Amino acid sequence: MRCFGHTIQLCIKPCLKIPAIAKLTSRARKLVGHFKHSTTITAEMRKRQKLLGLRPNELIQGVVTRWNSTQLMLERLCEQRRVITDVMLDTTVTKKSDTHMLLKDHEWDYLLEISAVLKQMSHVTTYMCLKKDVSASVMLPIVHGLLKNT
Incomplete structure (x- = not known):
């Protein structure tokens, strides 16, 4: 049943190519x-993270060909929104x-x-x-949960 994880990946890639989503992730x-x-801007970001009591997390550069890196990039951007905006x-x-x-x-909201x-x-x-082996009794609730939540 390993193909289910691969199937999800095949479904996500075209979604990220939807023009509005592609444009926003590109931005x-x-x-x-x-x-x-920019070392100057990065240093300023670290300084402001410390002042605001935020984790000193660096931004993550997403790679177009790996959708999970896009997810990590967006998550980190949203986490650091205030600092990024201030800088x-x-x-x-x-x-x-x-x-x-x-x-x-509104772009932040979409992200x-x-x-x-x-x-x-x-x-x-x-x-x-x-x-190793995923049974239908596990897959069905997962698929149902994905459909319900997304």
Whole structure:
């Protein structure tokens, strides 16, 4: 029954190619890239994480070909939203020409939703891959739960 985890992966890839989702995840990747390529902005992010009492987690760069890395990237972005927004709006750290990369409120909301759905899929895929033999008595509740929750 290993094919069930693979089937989930085959279902997720086309969903991430939906134009609105692809555009939003692309914007998220660019925002992460902006932080990853600037030591100044990364240092400012760490400083603000400490001030706000947040975990000093780095942003994760998602890879287009691995949907679970996209999920991790979105989850981390949403976790660090306040710090990212503060840094991007601070003109002493961020160039005015780069502020267009900051996501709008509704985009953050969509990222949170996409991340939550992908996280559920990731949990199911991980569970299914860990099990040698998955019976229908296990698969049916999982599929039902996915359909109900997503």
